[in-house]
Amino acid sequence: MPKNLEASIDIAAAPEQVWRVVADLKRIPEFSPQTVRTIPFGKVKVGTFALSLNRDGKLFWPTTARVVRFEPNSAFAFKVLENRAVWSFTLEPAGTGTRLIQRRDSPNGTTTFSRKAIELGMGGYDRFDGVLVDGMNRTLQGIKTAVEAGR
Template sequence: MAVKQLIEGSVEIAAPPEKVWALVSDLRRMSEWSPQVLKQIVLGRSVKHGTRTFNINGQGKLRWPTTAKVVEFEPNKKLAFKIVENRSVWTYELEPTAAGTLLTESRTIPNGTTKFSDVSVDKGLGGAETFEASLSVGISTTLERIKAAAEAA
């Protein structure tokens, strides 16, 4: 299966990086932003490098659990977590701009996916191309929801 190594999107937000960071780094709120994340449970009191999460994801009527570990945590700049089951890394990068913050979300698979993930995507999610297209749309939705929340307050 050909898996795209990078899917990403960016949005400019009229809010300072500290405000955007407060939203992005609160992984308990991920289900408010991402259309695929139904619940993200943070294991521990706070999010930091090494924090683990248990996640319930969904697409249509399909549901599946995943676990993740925060692999990069640089306040007001970068947060990344790796999904154990498929080795994908989801990253949020914040850059200050004249208007506020440029927020970029990306999904990479630096070491390829697992066989289990490949079969699951092929059999349950319509294949890699269809699934990756849905992830791209999901990134856009996530970014727009974070933007709306950051600019509303």
């Protein structure tokens, strides 16, 4: 079964600066080692759908997601329709900067297809969750580097 996963990082920038990067779905592949491309359908807000191409090594797969939370400068989340996972970013004031928290929650478990794909094609949950946490940390570091460099 999928576990809830979390990673965080402190960024030397105001939440508004961090938000501009986090809420831009087209930039996800710039930071995420698993996401190859993301295409949002329309202006990003609650209810917006997006299509992504993801990868793990030589394995590629598409996912669709719907934005389920959009609170400027505070919180952003999307639900992956194929596996019911909710990916979120939460921005919290931290001294003179921002703490950025990324989570993957699976409050309703996952689909049979997703469970079988992870067990049979992705090395099982322990390996795949480790890949995801590593990817979350790399994503957060990439966002930090971009925001602090003013990109």
